[in-house]
Amino acid sequence: MAETRPPSSRPRGGRGSPRGRARNQDRDEGDDLLDKLVHINRVAKVVKGGRRFSFGALVVAGDGRGRVGYGTGKAREVPEAIRKATDQAKRSMVQIPLREGRTLHHNVKGRYGAGKVILRAAPPGTGIIAGGPMRAVFETMGVQDVVAKSIGSANPHNMVKATFQALQSCASPRSVASRRGKKVSEIVSRRRGPPEAAAKE
Numbered sequence: 001m002a003e004t005r006p007p008s009s010r011p012r013g014g015r016g017s018p019r020g021r022a023r024n025q026d027r028d029e030g031d032d033l034l035d036k037l038v039h040i041n042r043v044a045k046v047v048k049g050g051r052r053f054s055f056g057a058l059v060v061a062g063d064g065r066g067r068v069g070y071g072t073g074k075a076r077e078v079p080e081a082i083r084k085a086t087d088q089a090k091r092s093m094v095q096i097p098l099r100e101g102r103t104l105h106h107n108v109k110g111r112y113g114a115g116k117v118i119l120r121a122a123p124p125g126t127g128i129i130a131g132g133p134m135r136a137v138f139e140t141m142g143v144q145d146v147v148a149k150s151i152g153s154a155n156p157h158n159m160v161k162a163t164f165q166a167l168q169s170c171a172s173p174r175s176v177a178s179r180r181g182k183k184v185s186e187i188v189s190r191r192r193g194p195p196e197a198a199a200k201e
Contacts, residue, residue, distance in 0.1 A: 035061040035086050036136040038070075039156040040078060058156055059085035060133075061093065062140030065101070068167075069093035070137070070160050094164075097172035102144040105173065110166025115158030119166050120147040133159045137167075 041056040055078045062068035069092040073084025099105045104121040111117075117134065122145040128138050130148035133156045138146055150159055177183055 033061050033063050033090060034140045035059055035089065036140055037082060038133045038136050038160060040081070055081045057081040057085040058133075058160065059089045060136045060140050060160065061086060061089035062137075062142065063093075064140070064142035066096050066098050066142060067093045068096060068137060068141040068164075070164065072157070094168060096141060096167045097170060097175070098141075098143065099172075101142070103146055104143070104167075104170055106170065108166045108170055110162040110164070110169070111152070112161035112165050113155075113158045114153035115155060115162035116150070116152030117159065117162045117166055118149045118151065119163070121145075122147050132156065134163050137163050141167075 037057065037059055039058040041058075043054050043056065045052045045054070054074060054076055056072060056074045057078070058070065058072055059082060060068065060070045069089045071085045071088025071090070071092060073081045073086075073088060075081040075084060097105060099121065102124065103126075104119060107118070107120045109116070109118050122129070124145055126145040126147065128135055128143065128146055128148075130138055130146065131150065134148045134150065137160060138148070148163075150162075152162070153159070
């Protein structure tokens with residue numbers, strides 16, 4: 001008669017395995033990040049038994065100190081779609097240089113598809129003058145003063161991608177000086193030159 005062994009209590013895989021716990025720990029490393037839900041889209045697929053619904057989410061995440069990213073997720077349930085989008089946003093974060101940690105270094109334009117945006121640096125006390133998806137990007141990134149305008153498509157996906165295209169083209173005086181082989185003071189003085197010259201006259 002064959003000997004029967006009791007079932008082993010060791011997990012062979014799945015959620016209880018060490019590999020699964022490592023994935024959960026990696027996902028929870030960015031608990032100090034800020035994330036905002038920008039848009040949820042419901043899609044209906046007509047099948048033989050009726051309509052099958054799925055949801056797509058667009059999420060923006062940032063650390064409030066210049067790092068920001070966006071992600072999209074799709075699932076049969078809204079919470080799962082948001083979780084997928086949040087994970088993708090945290091994995092795709094980029095560092096954007098900020099002046100004094102509150103605004104952009106210079107004005108910039110961005111375009112993605114039919115989406116067109118204009119971002120302008122602003123003096124202290126201006127606040128975030130932007131609408132909809134662009135405001136979520138600036139709030140999670142930590143920008144305090146900025147003026148933004150969308151002059152193209154109102155599609156949230158295009159607006160967010162156009163905003164990221166504009167932000168990634170921003171350059172700090174330090175990076176420009178190193179690329180040109182000059183000092184940072186020369187770049188900054190050149191930027192402030194005309195107003196100071198007019199004041200002396």
